[in-house]
Amino acid sequence: MSLTTPPRPHDPLEAVPELARFARSATRLHPRQGEPVETQSSVGGPLLWPAEEPWPLCRLEHDDQDITPFDLDLQIRHARRMSEPKDGRFDRMDFSSRLALSRQCTLDLVTEAYPVFDLLGPAPLIPIAQLFYGDVPGLPWADRYDLLQILWCPRDHTGTEYDAPYCPAFQLRWRRTDMIGEVLTAVPEPALVDERYMPNPCLLNPEVVTEYPFSKSLPPDLEDAVRDWEDRLGIQALYNNQTAVAPGWKVMGHGGYWGIIDPEPMFCECGAEQFPLFTADSGEFGGGSRSWQPIEEAGTEWEFADPVDVTIGRGYTLGLYYCPDSEHHQGRTEMF
Ligand SMILES: [Zn+2]
């Protein structure tokens, strides 16, 4: 299935043509629930992981706000999907049904003499995205790699110089598929997870779109020109909501919509500016970004608004930035 972002309802380039030089391509992933296998691009699907390579462990300090046993979460998700099958569509179960189901699953599990957890030991990460370059345009270092695997530790962390606090922590693997021999089948799983950071398995429908900087990141004269354009049309936040950055799960582009904190330049220790590599979002669109709903899904209301069902903070996004000079330089995460 191909999914298409509708033309922007208003074109700021007609009023501010200088914006054109700030344009960047982003690839919207358009994840939709499915049953991905390890040879497919996915969000929350299995990885094509070399059998001889150790699975990554998180050794950071945790500051959990809310944790759940890993397989309890899987059971709850499965029960929710089965409770009202809708051809893989998003099921927005009401809060009390969800709570009741969660309690029942907890009781079932406890009665099975659940194993003791090692709360303090290193915890295996879970797959977040597998991006084959052949499916997802725009990824860096295409001369050397044809596969990017993104994992995270699905718990809250205290935060470091590089990692946002109260967020899951990423690890990346850049690969060449022709170097992968036997594939790992017994994938380690964490004992405890935060339910908010557990993605539903989704297949991808990548689409390249054009993004522009968040208004406060523009040179002052262009920021003023954009505001004048919004004033003339009488629509507040029109540029940021409808033009600048696409909502939802995506790679590259201008990344996030600065809102929690003011925009700040992102630089690597080597001095190079860091760029958005991957953005995890709490949904594919919201009330203010409805115009980004794909043409092919027009009229589906909220069914495809949040197929992945991950929540960052209070419905924010988590941006993973990388250094264009080297894949070996430390990346950075920022919550938007
Ligand atoms: Zn962790």
Ligand SMILES: [Zn+2]
């Ligand atoms: Zn660098």
